[in-house]
Amino acid sequence: MIREERQFTVDLAVIGSGLAGFAASIFAINRGIRTAQIGNTGAVAYTTGYLDLFGRLAADQLLDDPWRGLRQLAASQPQHPLARVTEAEVRAAFDEFVAFLTEAGVPYGQAGERNVMALTPAGTIKPTLCVPSTMQGGVDALAARARCLIVDFRGLRGFSARQVVANLRQEWPQLRAEQLVFPGMEHGELYPEVMARSLEVPACREELAARIRDVLGDADVVGLPAILGMHHPHLVMAEMERLIGRPLFEIPTMPPAVPGIRLREMFEQVFPTRGLTLIPQQKVDAVRFADEAVRLSLADSYGPIAISAQTVILATGRFLSGGLLASFDGISEPLIGLPVTQPPSREGWFREQYMDKEGHPVHTAGIVTDADFRPLSAEGGPYDRRLFAAGLILAHQDWIRGRCGAGIALASAFRAVDAVGRELARSGGQSGKHQSAEGRRDV
Amino acid sequence: MSEATIPTINFRERAIELLPEGASFEACLTCGLCSSGCPASGLANMDPRKFIRMAMLGMDEELSTTPWVWLCTQCKRCQHVCPMNIDISQLVFYARGNWPDEKKPSGIVRSCQLARSTDSTSAMGLPPQDFVFVVEDVLGEVREQQPAFAELQAPMDKEGAYFFVNQNSREPMSEPDEMVPLWKIFHLVGADWTYSSTGWAAENFCMFSGDEAAWYEVVKKRVDAVNKLGCAVWLNTECGHSYYTMWHGIQRFGLEANFRLENLVSCYARWIREGKLPVNADWNRDGIRFTVQDPCQIIRKAYGDALAEDMRFVVRKLVGDENFIDMQPNRSANYCCGGGGGFLQAGMTDQRRLYGRRKFDQIQATGAAYVLTPCHNCHSQMEDIGHHYGGNYRVIHFWTLICLSLGILGENERTYLGPDLAGIGL
Ligand SMILES: Cc1cc2nc3c(=O)[nH]c(=O)nc-3n(C[C@H](O)[C@H](O)[C@H](O)COP(=O)(O)OP(=O)(O)OC[C@H]3O[C@@H](n4cnc5c(N)ncnc54)[C@H](O)[C@@H]3O)c2cc1C
Ligand code: SF4
Ligand code: SF4
Ligand code: SF4
Numbered sequence: 131m132i133r134e135e136r137q138f139t140v141d142l143a144v145i146g147s148g149l150a151g152f153a154a155s156i157f158a159i160n161r162g163i164r165t166a167q168i169g170n171t172g173a174v175a176y177t178t179g180y181l182d183l184f185g186r187l188a189a190d191q192l193l194d195d196p197w198r199g200l201r202q203l204a205a206s207q208p209q210h211p212l213a214r215v216t217e218a219e220v221r222a223a224f225d226e227f228v229a230f231l232t233e234a235g236v237p238y239g240q241a242g243e244r245n246v247m248a249l250t251p252a253g254t255i256k257p258t259l260c261v262p263s264t265m266q267g268g269v270d271a272l273a274a275r276a277r278c279l280i281v282d283f284r285g286l287r288g289f290s291a292r293q294v295v296a297n298l299r300q301e302w303p304q305l306r307a308e309q310l311v312f313p314g315m316e317h318g319e320l321y322p323e324v325m326a327r328s329l330e331v332p333a334c335r336e337e338l339a340a341r342i343r344d345v346l347g348d349a350d351v352v353g354l355p356a357i358l359g360m361h362h363p364h365l366v367m368a369e370m371e372r373l374i375g376r377p378l379f380e381i382p383t384m385p386p387a388v389p390g391i392r393l394r395e396m397f398e399q400v401f402p403t404r405g406l407t408l409i410p411q412q413k414v415d416a417v418r419f420a421d422e423a424v425r426l427s428l429a430d431s432y433g434p435i436a437i438s439a440q441t442v443i444l445a446t447g448r449f450l451s452g453g454l455l456a457s458f459d460g461i462s463e464p465l466i467g468l469p470v471t472q473p474p475s476r477e478g479w480f481r482e483q484y485m486d487k488e489g490h491p492v493h494t495a496g497i498v499t500d501a502d503f504r505p506l507s508a509e510g511g512p513y514d515r516r517l518f519a520a521g522l523i524l525a526h527q528d529w530i531r532g533r534c535g536a537g538i539a540l541a542s543a544f545r546a547v548d549a550v551g552r553e554l555a556r557s558g559g560q561s562g563k564h565q566s567a568e569g570r571r572d573v
Numbered sequence: 574m575s576e577a578t579i580p581t582i583n584f585r586e587r588a589i590e591l592l593p594e595g596a597s598f599e600a601c602l603t604c605g606l607c608s609s610g611c612p613a614s615g616l617a618n619m620d621p622r623k624f625i626r627m628a629m630l631g632m633d634e635e636l637s638t639t640p641w642v643w644l645c646t647q648c649k650r651c652q653h654v655c656p657m658n659i660d661i662s663q664l665v666f667y668a669r670g671n672w673p674d675e676k677k678p679s680g681i682v683r684s685c686q687l688a689r690s691t692d693s694t695s696a697m698g699l700p701p702q703d704f705v706f707v708v709e710d711v712l713g714e715v716r717e718q719q720p721a722f723a724e725l726q727a728p729m730d731k732e733g734a735y736f737f738v739n740q741n742s743r744e745p746m747s748e749p750d751e752m753v754p755l756w757k758i759f760h761l762v763g764a765d766w767t768y769s770s771t772g773w774a775a776e777n778f779c780m781f782s783g784d785e786a787a788w789y790e791v792v793k794k795r796v797d798a799v800n801k802l803g804c805a806v807w808l809n810t811e812c813g814h815s816y817y818t819m820w821h822g823i824q825r826f827g828l829e830a831n832f833r834l835e836n837l838v839s840c841y842a843r844w845i846r847e848g849k850l851p852v853n854a855d856w857n858r859d860g861i862r863f864t865v866q867d868p869c870q871i872i873r874k875a876y877g878d879a880l881a882e883d884m885r886f887v888v889r890k891l892v893g894d895e896n897f898i899d900m901q902p903n904r905s906a907n908y909c910c911g912g913g914g915g916f917l918q919a920g921m922t923d924q925r926r927l928y929g930r931r932k933f934d935q936i937q938a939t940g941a942a943y944v945l946t947p948c949h950n951c952h953s954q955m956e957d958i959g960h961h962y963g964g965n966y967r968v969i970h971f972w973t974l975i976c977l978s979l980g981i982l983g984e985n986e987r988t989y990l991g992p993d994l995a996g997i998g999l
Contacts, residue, residue, distance in 0.1 A: 171656045175606055319620075321609040327931070330901065330938040361901045386609035391654075395902050402878065410905070411653055432876050450602070451656075 135434045138407050140166045142550055143426055143437050145414050145465070146445035146453070148172035150521025150539035152397055153223070154443045156230045157547040159404050163554065166407035166437050168414050168428060171394055172451040173522075173535075178382035179356065179389030180248055181228070181540075183220065183241070183259040184212065185533025189487035192257050196245050196537075209526040212534060214501060215541045223544035228260055234400045235362050236392050237263040247272060249353075249381045253294030257533065262389060264356070264363050267379025271351045277304040279349035280381070281342060283312045285320040288384030289355040308345040313337035325357040326388045329366055339373035349376065356380040356388045360395065409435065413452070417442065417466050419514050440557065441550045444468075444497075444505070445521040445543065453523040454496065461495050463523070468505045468513060471498050471525045489528045496525030502549035503542055515553060518546040577673035581637045584628035584664060591663045600657040601625050607651035607659070612908055612931045616924050617641040621651040621661050628664070642668040643678055644924050646914030647781075648869040653905060670783030677782055678919035684778035685787050694791050695774035697742040705729055705770050707745040708752070715753055719983055727756050730802065731767035737804035737832070738766050739795075741775040741812050741949050750985040754972035755810070757981050758841075762849040766808070772798030775815035776949070780822070781915030792822035796830050809836050811970050813868030813948035814913065817875055836871055838947050841971060842883035845890055852978040854893030856997050863892045864900050864941035866932075866955060867907040868948035878904045888945055891974050900935045908932055912954025929958035936966055942991070944968045967991050 144154045147169035158165040184196040184203070193199040197217060204213040212220070224241040231238050238260050245257035246269045261269060271278050282291035291307035298305055312325055313334050328334045342352060358380055359366030371378050382389060401408045409430065418425040426437040446453030446465060455464045461472045472495040473479055479492035497505045497519045504512040505519050520542040522529055529535040588598045607621040614620035619641035627636055647662040674682050687698035695704070712727045719725075728734060738759075744751045759766050772795040779787035796819075799807050807830075809816040816836060823830050844850040865888050867873070872881050881904040889897050900907065911928035919925075932955060936944060944955055944966055955968045969989045976982035977990070980998040987995055 170658055171606075171654065173656075175654075175656055176604065318615045321605075321614070323609040324931070327901070327938075328934055331934050333937075334934075385604050386606040391606075391610075395906060398906060399899075399903070402882070408878075411658065413658075430877055431874060 133433050135436055136432075138166050138435070138437045139423075139439075140164045140407065140437065141440045141554055142166075142443065142547075143168065143424065143439035143441075144443045144445060145169060145417075145426070146172065146447060146451070146521065147397075147410065148174050148445060148447050148451060148521060148539065149177075149536055150445035150447075150543050151443075152393075153227050153540045153543040154445060154520055154547055155401060155406055156227060157223075157544055158550070159401075159406050160226065160230070161547065161551055163547070163551065164405075166409065166439070167401070168409045168412055168426070168437070169446070170411040170413065172447050174393055175390040176385040176387070177390045177393070178250065178387070179262045179265060179392075180256070180258040180382070181224070181238070181260040181536040182257075182533045183224070183245075183537035185245060185257040186531060189531070194244055194257070196257075196259060197243065207526065211503075211524045211527050211538050211542050215545050219544050220537065220541045223540040224260060226544075227540050231393070231396070232263075234396050236396050237364050239263055239266050249294070251289055251382050251384045251387075253297035255298075259537070262363070262380070264358055264367050264380040265382070267351060267377055268353055268381055271353070271379065272298075272302065275302050275304060277348055277350045278302075278306070278353060279346065279351075280305065280307050280353040281345070282307070282309050282355060283315075283320055283325070284309055285315065285318060286312070286322065286325070286355065286383075287319065288322070288387070289381070294353075294381065306347070306349065310338075310341050310345065313341070321386065322355060322357050322383050322388045323360070323386060323391055326360045326363075329357060329359050329370070330361065335366070335369055336373060339370055342374050346374070346376065351377045351379065353379050353381050355383045360388065360392055363392065414465060419516070424514075424516055439516075441516045441518065441553055443543070443546050443550065444517065444519045444523065445539075446523055448496070448522045456492075461492075463497060466513075466517070468497055468519075469508050470495055489531045493528040493530065494526055496527070497523050498525050503546040504549070518549060520546045577675045579638050579672050579676060581633050582668060582671055584633055584636055585631065587664060587667055588628060591667065592660060596658045596660065598625050598629055598659065601629075601659055602657060604656065606654045606656065607661070610654045611645075611651050612911060612928045613641070613645045616644045616927060619644075621645075624661055624664075625659070637668060637671060642672075643914075643919055643921065644916070644928065646869075646909045646911065646916055646928070648909035648913060649874050650869065650906070650909065653873055666780075666783055668783070669781070670785060672783070674782075678915070678921065680918035680920050681778050681782045681915040684776070684915075684918050685782045685784060688774065688777065688779060688791050689787060692771040692794065693742075693774050694772050694777070694794050695742040696776040696778050697746045699742050699746055699774075701770040701773075704740075704745050704768075704773060707749050708768060711749045711752060712756070715756075715983070721981065722757060722760065725756055725760050727752075728767040730770055733803050734765050734767035735805050736764055736766035736808040737799045737802060737806065738768055738808045739775045739810050739812075739815060740768060740773050741810055741815070743949055748988060750983070751970070751988065753983060754970075754976040754986050755837075757976055758844075758850065758972060761979070761981075762844045767802065767804065769798045769802060772796075775810055775812040777815060777818035778915050778918060780814070780818045781918075788818065788822055789826050792819055792826065793828060795819060796823065796828050799832050800830065804832055806833050806835050808840065809834065809871075811837055811947035811949065811972065813870035813950060817870040820875055836876070836880060836947070838871075838880060838887065838971065839883050841887045841975065845887060850975065850979070852890050852975055854891060854896065854978070856978055857893050857896055859993070860896055861892070861943065861993060862896050862898055862939070862941040863888060863943045863945055864898050864936065864939040866900065866910060866944055866946035866948070866951050867904055868946060868951050869907065869909050870913065870948070872907065873905040881905065884947070887971065891978050898939045898941055900939055908935065910951045910954040911958070912950040917950055917953055925954070926958055926961050929954055930962070933958045933962045933964060937964060942966055942993070945971060945974065947971055
């Protein structure tokens with residue numbers, strides 16, 4: 131059969147579709163850089179929707195003021211990716227990212243001066259910087275210890291109103307739990323995704339609102355699992371609030387959860403309309419640094435694709451996403467073969483105590499870069515001027531302990547895209563056209 | 574009931590064979606995104622994550638015999654949303670093939686048998702001479718009754734024609750007038766095309782029966798027919814799985830095909846861009862709203878979003894930007910309608926409608942009066958769930974709306990239009 135290879139020529143290729151990859155693409159298209167992004171869903175699919183900047187400096191030190199925390203970090207861990215960017219860059223990165231999400235139909239509150247205390251699926255509380263606007267009501271209700279009803283649904287695993295109430299009763303006495311049957315889903319296991327889509331149908335909203343009104347009691351505000359629509363959730367929420375007559379808020383659920391799917395579907399729909407070439411659900415097979423361009427090769431179900439890029443941002447994440455590979459001989463970076471800084475031997479990966487307060491050395495393994503987030507070669511200089519790295523693949527950070535996943539992703543992507551812009555200007559690579567050039571060739 | 578038993582498959586072993594490196598079942602994180610996004614979840618007490626877990630646990634007998642393999646439409650949505658890119662549809666295909674014919678849903682088996690019973694490869698068993706007759710007959714009538722189309726052509730077995738056009742059997746069998754709008758479109762753009770008396774049919778249920786040899790046989794016959802006429806392009810009509818079974822079959826069986834495969838939707842888009850099809854939305858003065866259904870067989874499973882964009886370009890031109898509304902989710906993330914995978918032929922009506930409930934909700938959420946789709950299966954299923962769940966939308970082919978917009982839609986070519994459109998341009 132006669133088949134075609136699809137060819138794209140771009141200024142920037144972003145490899146990876148986690149938060150770092152999406153953020154890099156947003157910053158790039160906002161700067162008029164012709165961009166292609168490749169990668170299948172990473173950890174974004176599991177997100178609560180909260181964007182953490184920096185929540186914990188040491189094991190038992192939750193941060194109220196993340197900005198102060200960053201200044202402390204700069205002193206204690208100067209190699210940490212968040213210590214290598216300026217506060218102004220971090221602020222600009224969050225503002226630009228959040229503005230994009232909001233405009234694209236998944237509104238977020240702005241980054242403030244302080245962390246907010248937000249509800250987790252289990253009914254514990256965690257510090258974070260930005261929350262989706264549908265979840266802001268939970269932050270406020272908790273702060274005010276409002277008279278609040280939490281509702282869950284029969285058959286929905288991964289969210290229990292009773293558990294939330296049990297965990298918070300001590301400090302939030304006016305909290306009450308109710309269980310309802312979701313309209314049209316009387317039997318079997320329920321998925322938040324299905325419920326969210328169903329609430330996009332007006333008849334379902336009316337029926338659910340009626341059921342909630344029946345158990346409202348004296349509640350001034352109602353918390354629901356995150357099911358208020360998949361697209362334009364704030365509109366679904368506003369409509370439900372009108373029908374119920376009380377303010378609502380969403381609480382994240384355990385994966386598979388709606389907030390991650392919302393972000394992903396939004397990106398997949400919005401990016402192409404902004405001139406970005408998005409190749410979702412595929413992995414780059416090989417990267418070759420030729421003189422005139424960096425050549426990426428991959429294939430989707432339709433056939434081979436060749437991307438020729440002036441610059442590349444590697445945002446392939448850690449072990450779970452395939453950005454790093456752990457094997458018997460140590461940790462490697464499988465796509466390009468970049469050097470990975472790591473403990474000298476496997477024995478040094480973990481400390482003896484699983485819950486050790488110092489964390490485990492393996493978690494800080496990763497790619498070492500220069501100040502512009504260019505990965506370094508074994509000799510110490512940039513591996514290639516045109517290559518940058520962003521996100522959790524970077525070394526010298528332990529994002530789980532630091533509660534700083536989104537912070538690292540956004541801030542490093544911001545600096546890297548800035549450096550990409552400078553590199554393009556230097557090499558005269560940027561053509562000023564926003565659309566990527568596209569061609570086809572029979573193979 | 575027959576006495577035949579279903580042999581037990583070793584699913585773990587098969588998975589290692591069938592799934593690409595890195596996407597094996599061992600890589601499954603049990604995150605549940607697949608099940609959450611699969612309309613067949615919960616049917617027959619099964620879902621994709623459970624299927625994988627049972628396979629890992631070696632529960633081969635249960636999996637070999639579960640009727641769920643006939644309820645999964647092999648739409649590959651689970652793979653699309655899986656962070657590890659795991660594809661269970663290949664194992665479902667394999668499991669289907671493992672059922673003895675007597676135990677498989679008889680409708681699917683029968684459709685495959687019929688496709689092999691004549692050189693037409695028609696799943697309705699329409700033989701070549703009958704197809705030729707119907708085409709000639711309808712053509713004669715149009716030439717006589719529609720003076721603007723006195724010169725209309727429907728070439729048969731024309732060697733060296735650029736396009737080899739296939740044809741879903743539903744039209745020549747039961748609604749022959751529905752062939753005419755497409756002929757008119759070809760006429761207008763001056764396409765060099767032909768039908769073939771052999772290998773002309775579109776549908777191919779042999780793939781859905783899991784019968785690899787039969788699938789091969791049908792695709793082979795079609796490839797031979799195109800090669801014989803020396804056409805440059807096999808042009809797929811408004812039908813989803815016809816494309817996938819041919820495209821995927823040619824690669825899978827390593828067939829020598831000296832032509833390219835194309836879809837009508839991309840041709841419509843091209844012809845509109847080139848000005849050959851001067852469609853417009855002036856007829857839609859009342860702002861009637863339209864949505865589109867992305868058939869997974871040509872979008873998610875084959876072309877990806879490029880074709881989905883062409884489809885939206887065509888629709889927007891036809892109905893007006895402001896009258897088009899997308900279903901959510903859409904494009905490669907769209908849900909299968911529930912008519913695919915042979916579901917419509919399999920006779921399991923209740924389950925098919927439960928599966929289709931998601932599609933129904935999606936359509937309802939748009940508030941559209943019409944759904945356009947370039948797939949006959951999607952078409953029938955969406956009509957059926959619409960009636961069943963009390964929807965008030967209609968489903969139409971692209972060719973109907975294109976001809977309506979151009980003012981060349983004949984009186985007998987309006988079966989699927991509602992009263993709001995039935996009189997326009999007559
Ligand atoms: C369970 C879980 C919950 C989390 N919850 C939160 C939260 O509530 N708040 C928060 O701020 N952060 C959270 N995080 C962290 C957050 O998801 C990350 O900070 C963020 O995704 C940034 O990571 P990343 O983009 O660097 O990597 P990832 O998200 O891991 O993405 C890496 C991407 O690269 C792709 N990839 C890998 N190899 C290739 C290749 N060869 N070609 C193309 N693509 C490739 C992967 O498919 C993936 O898309 C959570 C993470 C996890 C795992
Ligand atoms: S989506 Fe993929 S990783 Fe998640 S449970 Fe399903 S198969 Fe496993
Ligand atoms: S192929 Fe489609 S129907 Fe089958 S399990 Fe996957 S998502 Fe469900
Ligand atoms: S009927 Fe339509 S939606 Fe369903 S599998 Fe076929 S092409 Fe996909």
